Amino acid sequence: AQKWILAKHFSGEPKEDDLKLEEEELPELKDGEILVEAVFWSVDPYMRPYTARFPVGITMIGSQVGKIVESKTKDFPEGRYIVGYFGWRTHTVHDTTKEPLPGFPKAHLLPDFKELPYSLALGVLGMPGNTAYFGFLEICEPKEGETVVVTGAAGAVGSIVGQIAKIKGCRVIGFAGSDEKVKWLTEELGFDAAYNYKTKDVNEALKEGAPKGVDCYFDNVGGDISSTVLNHMNTRGRISVCGSISSYNADPANYPRAAIVQPSMVFKELRMEGFIVHRWTDRWMEGIHTNLKWIREGKLKYRETVTEGFKNMPKAFMGMLKGENTGKAIIKA
Numbered sequence: 161a162q163k164w165i166l167a168k169h170f171s172g173e174p175k176e177d178d179l180k181l182e183e184e185e186l187p188e189l190k191d192g193e194i195l196v197e198a199v200f201w202s203v204d205p206y207m208r209p210y211t212a213r214f215p216v217g218i219t220m221i222g223s224q225v226g227k228i229v230e231s232k233t234k235d236f237p238e239g240r241y242i243v244g245y246f247g248w249r250t251h252t253v254h255d256t257t258k259e260p261l262p263g264f265p266k267a268h269l270l271p272d273f274k275e276l277p278y279s280l281a282l283g284v285l286g287m288p289g290n291t292a293y294f295g296f297l298e299i300c301e302p303k304e305g306e307t308v309v310v311t312g313a314a315g316a317v318g319s320i321v322g323q324i325a326k327i328k329g330c331r332v333i334g335f336a337g338s339d340e341k342v343k344w345l346t347e348e349l350g351f352d353a354a355y356n357y358k359t360k361d362v363n364e365a366l367k368e369g370a371p372k373g374v375d376c377y378f379d380n381v382g383g384d385i386s387s388t389v390l391n392h393m394n395t396r397g398r399i400s401v402c403g404s405i406s407s408y409n410a411d412p413a414n415y416p417r418a419a420i421v422q423p424s425m426v427f428k429e430l431r432m433e434g435f436i437v438h439r440w441t442d443r444w445m446e447g448i449h450t451n452l453k454w455i456r457e458g459k460l461k462y463r464e465t466v467t468e469g470f471k472n473m474p475k476a477f478m479g480m481l482k483g484e485n486t487g488k489a490i491i492k493a
């Protein structure tokens with residue numbers, strides 16, 4: 161078995177030698193345990209800031225879809241597939257009574273979506289899909305005819321948020337980091353407008369794309385783009401703060417001075433709320449089943465950027481942070 165360990169804490173952009181590939185001996189299975197062989201791994205933005213909470217030498221944190229190849233519990237039979245936060249490892253001996261990573265949800269068997277790739281359990285039919293579903297619907301509370309802005313719009317979460325907003329009858333404007341991504345959003349996903357934030361002035365884009373102002377803002381990126389969107393919010397607009405990827409490589413002690421949000425918050429009576437998707441653990445399957453239904457009805461499309469081979473996981477992780485993915489970044493065994 162192999163695992164990637166955190167050899168050094170990240171400083172600035174993650175680098176090749178911050179991570180190290182190691183061999184590991186697996187223990188014998190005890191009652192209640194299963195042996196899982198990974199088939200797909202996920203690389204996600206949270207891995208960059210979250211690792212700072214753990215000591216050097218830990219197995220890199222992360223979720224995977226794996227096949228149960230040996231089992232000592234009838235609840236998790238051999239041959240079934242499972243999704244869990246087992247970390248960056250090829251094989252895992254897992255005690256099914258416990259959370260694999262403290263503070264993260266328990267592992268669970270894959271729901272039945274046999275006609276679709278199992279990797280979707282790490283994307284639209286997993287944590288990122290539920291982030292879009294709950295983080296947008298519960299916090300933005302979109303109404304038909306409202307204008308919605310999504311940043312990080314061509315990524316795993318953003319691409320689903322924009323499409324859910326369309327399902328709810330909203331006008332949707334997306335920001336992403338390449339012309340190819342922008343084209344995908346407008347031509348295939350049905351966004352009303354999309355802009356490359358690297359080449360288009362965000363203020364001008366909003367004047368053009370959201371002439372009636374913005375009612376809902378789903379914020380994946382933070383920073384300057386978000387400060388600009390704030391200036392375009394309508395009275396009693398709602399802002400769902402999902403992520404802040406533009407600052408994940410910065411040291412919190414040196415964060416750039418934030419825009420002053422209070423005047424907009426007060427005079428436009430805005431509501432801004434951050435969240436962590438695990439808030440909705442009790443309703444987890446509702447999000448997955450609704451997104452699955454929308455996929456089957458042809459209303460929700462997804463894309464994956466797949467990297468082959470466990471040894472290429474760090475490369476996929478670093479690439480995702482730089483925007484090399486469209487849709488969900490996945491690694492295939």
Ligand code: NDP
Nearest residue numbers: 205315316317336337380381403404405406435436437483
């Ligand atoms: P993505 O698939 O969107 O991948 C990350 C993307 O971020 C890149 O493709 C890149 O796209 C974009 N990006 C990188 N740097 C910048 C920058 N400086 N400014 C703007 N965009 C940038 O990842 P996810 O969909 O998995 O996650 C999106 C966000 O949602 C992240 O902030 C993440 O932390 C957050 N999140 C929050 C959760 C929660 O519970 N609150 C749960 C899951 C995710 P581009 O080419 O457009 O620059």
